[in-house]
Amino acid sequence: MPGTFSLEIVTPTRILFQGEVEMLRAPGTLGSFQVFPGHAPLISTLEVGEIDIRLPGGKERAIATSGGFVEVLRKGVTVLAETAEFAEEIDKARAEQAVARAKQQLEHLRTTARVKAEAATRQVSDAEVEMALIRALNRLRVAQREH
Amino acid sequence: MPNLRMIRRRINAVNNIQQVTRAMKMIAASRMRKAQENILVARPYVRRLETLLRHIASRIPQGAHPLLEVRPVKKALLIVVAGDRGLCRGFNANAIRRTVERYGELKAQGVECSLIAVGRKPYEYFGKRGFPIAASHTGIFQHLNFLDAQEIASEATKLFLNRDADLVEIVYNEFKSVIQQVVVLERFLPVEPIAPEDGDMPCHYLYEPSLEAIWSSIVGKFVNLEIWRVLLESNAAEQSARMTAMEEATKSAEEMTKRLIGIRNQVRQTNITTELTEIVGAANALE
Numbered sequence: 377m378p379g380t381f382s383l384e385i386v387t388p389t390r391i392l393f394q395g396e397v398e399m400l401r402a403p404g405t406l407g408s409f410q411v412f413p414g415h416a417p418l419i420s421t422l423e424v425g426e427i428d429i430r431l432p433g434g435k436e437r438a439i440a441t442s443g444g445f446v447e448v449l450r451k452g453v454t455v456l457a458e459t460a461e462f463a464e465e466i467d468k469a470r471a472e473q474a475v476a477r478a479k480q481q482l483e484h485l486r487t488t489a490r491v492k493a494e495a496a497t498r499q500v501s502d503a504e505v506e507m508a509l510i511r512a513l514n515r516l517r518v519a520q521r522e523h
Numbered sequence: 524m525p526n527l528r529m530i531r532r533r534i535n536a537v538n539n540i541q542q543v544t545r546a547m548k549m550i551a552a553s554r555m556r557k558a559q560e561n562i563l564v565a566r567p568y569v570r571r572l573e574t575l576l577r578h579i580a581s582r583i584p585q586g587a588h589p590l591l592e593v594r595p596v597k598k599a600l601l602i603v604v605a606g607d608r609g610l611c612r613g614f615n616a617n618a619i620r621r622t623v624e625r626y627g628e629l630k631a632q633g634v635e636c637s638l639i640a641v642g643r644k645p646y647e648y649f650g651k652r653g654f655p656i657a658a659s660h661t662g663i664f665q666h667l668n669f670l671d672a673q674e675i676a677s678e679a680t681k682l683f684l685n686r687d688a689d690l691v692e693i694v695y696n697e698f699k700s701v702i703q704q705v706v707v708l709e710r711f712l713p714v715e716p717i718a719p720e721d722g723d724m725p726c727h728y729l730y731e732p733s734l735e736a737i738w739s740s741i742v743g744k745f746v747n748l749e750i751w752r753v754l755l756e757s758n759a760a761e762q763s764a765r766m767t768a769m770e771e772a773t774k775s776a777e778e779m780t781k782r783l784i785g786i787r788n789q790v791r792q793t794n795i796t797t798e799l800t801e802i803v804g805a806a807n808a809l810e
Contacts, residue, residue, distance in 0.1 A: 388568045388748070405732045418729040419579065421737055445741060447575050456572055 379413040380432055382452035385439065385460055392439070392460045399430040400453060402446055411448055418448040424507075424514050426521070427455065438463040440518035442511045459511075466519035475516055478509035527794065530787045534780060541776035547610070548769035555701070555762035561667075562698055562755040569752040576745050579738055580716035589684055590742055591713050598635045600657065600688035601625060602679060602711065602750075604695035604757045607643040607662055611765035614696055615644040617706045622694045625708060626654070637688070639678060641754070657682060664758050672751035680746055683712045695753050696760035702767060704760035711749065714742070 380396040400411040403425025411418075427439040444457035482505045580591055605618040622638070622645070629636045638654055640646040643661040650656060658678050663671045682688040691712040696704045730737055 384571075386568045386571055389564050391567055405736075416729060419575070419737055420730070421732065421740060445572075445575060445737070447578070454571055454575070456568060456575065 381411075381413045381415075383429065383455070384452070385427070385455040385457060387444075387457050387460050392457070392462070393429070396432055397429045398432055398434075399428075400455075401426075401428040402455065403427070403441070404446070411446075411453055415448050415453075417450065418446070420446050422446060422455070422457065424510050426514070426518050427457075427460065438518050438521055440466060440515045442514070461515075463518045463521060466515050468516065468519045471512060471516040471519055474512040475509065478505060478512050481505045482509060525786065525790055527787065527790050530783060530790060534783045534787065537776050537779050537783065541773055541780070544769045544772040544776060548766055548773060551762050551766035551769055555759065555766050558755065558759035558762045559698065559701075562752070562759045565748075565752055565755055569748045572741070572745055572748060574717070576714065576741055577717035579734070579741065580714050582734075588738060588742065590680065590746070591716070593713050594686075594689040596629075596632075596634055596689045598637070598686075598688050599629050599690040599692065600637055600639065600679060600682055601629075602639040602641065602675065602691065602693040603645045603649075604693065604753055605642040605645045606757075606761045607664055609644065610768055611761055612768045614704060614761050614764040615642070615648075617704075618694055618696055619645055619648050621706045621708060622649075625692065625694065634690075637682075639675065641675065641757075657687075663754075664761070667754055667758060669747070669751055672754055673747050675754075676746040676750040679711060679750075688712075693750075693753055695757045696764070698756050698759035698763065701763045704764055712746075714745075 380398050383393065383395065383397045383400060384391065385393040398412075401408060402411070402420070403423045404420045405423055406420070408425070409420070422441060422444045424442050425440075427441050428436055429439070430436050439460050439462055441455075441457045441460045444455065444460075447454045447456075485505060601622055603618055603622040605615045609615065626636050626638075636655070637657045638645075638649055639657050640649055640659040640661075642664065646656070646659045646661055650659075658675075660671060660675060679688075679691050683691055690710070692708055693711045694706065694708050697707045699705050
């Protein structure tokens with residue numbers, strides 16, 4: 377008989393979720409981990425990935441995040457995410473566009489990178505575009521998982 | 524006896540001013556709504572990040588991170604955040620007064636003090652009076668940008684890390700409600716540790732990947748976000764202060780118009796009475 381614990385998922389633009397859950401699964405830097413009621417206090421950084429929560433009654437919801445922090449205390453769990461959105465909120469068409477755009481940008485950067493002078497003056501780095509691509513792919517993946 | 528034409532002119536002038544203040548009130552109101560929304564959504568996140576940071580800070584040894592280091596205070600830095608423009612009651616004046624007060628206190632303790640001025644008003648005030656200004660940012664509230672917050676944060680942390688400041692404090696107007704702004708003074712650096720409330724019994728955290736990795740990634744975010752929150756706070760406070768100020772101005776313009784109209788009617792009446800008496804007098808004389 378699973379108990380529940382209180383969970384808050386907060387981003388800089390809103391409080392995404394606040395309430396009791398039975399389980400939290402989060403993409404920790406050292407790998408995905410799960411939190412059940414009575415988990416030992418923990419602080420972890422999060423990577424780009426998927427957060428899953430199980431509501432009382434067993435319904436699961438998927439959330440796409442682009443990283444952040446988790447603090448597990450005895451009184452409850454706080455997730456501080458840079459961005460977070462429920463799978464059903466993600467606009468799939470736009471997510472696909474974002475993936476395409478990031479891929480194209482990356483391709484463009486790679487082909488022009490041979491010109492050294494240009495590489496030095498470039499505003500966006502490969503790493504940034506790559507991160508954008510990873511984030512976009514993640515959103516798309518989470519969005520598709522739901523349906 | 525006031526001249527009728529003069530009174531009419533004054534009524535017109537007051538009406539014109541009222542139109543301006545009313546327009547300014549509307550502009551401030553719409554900006555305030557936006558600013559209020561911004562601060563209300565940002566506040567929970569930053570506050571929680573702050574709690575998390577302080578929890579961690581309370582568990583890592585003193586001096587484990589340069590931004591935690593408590594040194595004897597010989598030099599201090601005050602960041603004063605106010606506005607670019609006036610017409611907002613005590614908004615600028617209060618922040619400036621609090622800063623001057625704190626400056627005096629620190630001076631009295633033999634602490635060397637410098638300032639970072641955010642907003643044209645404090646910049647002009649302290650610049651004119653020859654206060655040592657380490658950096659200034661003006662005109663950033665028109666379009667608040669996270670990059671501005673980053674820049675201010677990096678200036679402050681740099682001064683702290685170079686030991687040009689052993690203490691960094693920040694003075695700003697906190698947005699309490701539309702009709703209430705409160706000037707607050709908070710310590711920015713070094714970061715003040717707070718132990719988690721939860722722990723009557725010592726709770727041992729697990730850190731993933733490691734305490735140091737978490738710490739450095741969180742500290743970097745926090746200093747930027749904290750300044751960002753302060754800018755949003757101050758901006759919301761400024762807009763609401765201006766809205767109230769303009770509302771009051773509009774009201775007093777209205778009252779003044781009423782009073783002037785009263786005087787005008789009186790004068791007009793007296794004029795008519797005088798004229799009538801003159802006509803009657805003249806008619807009588809002719810008979």
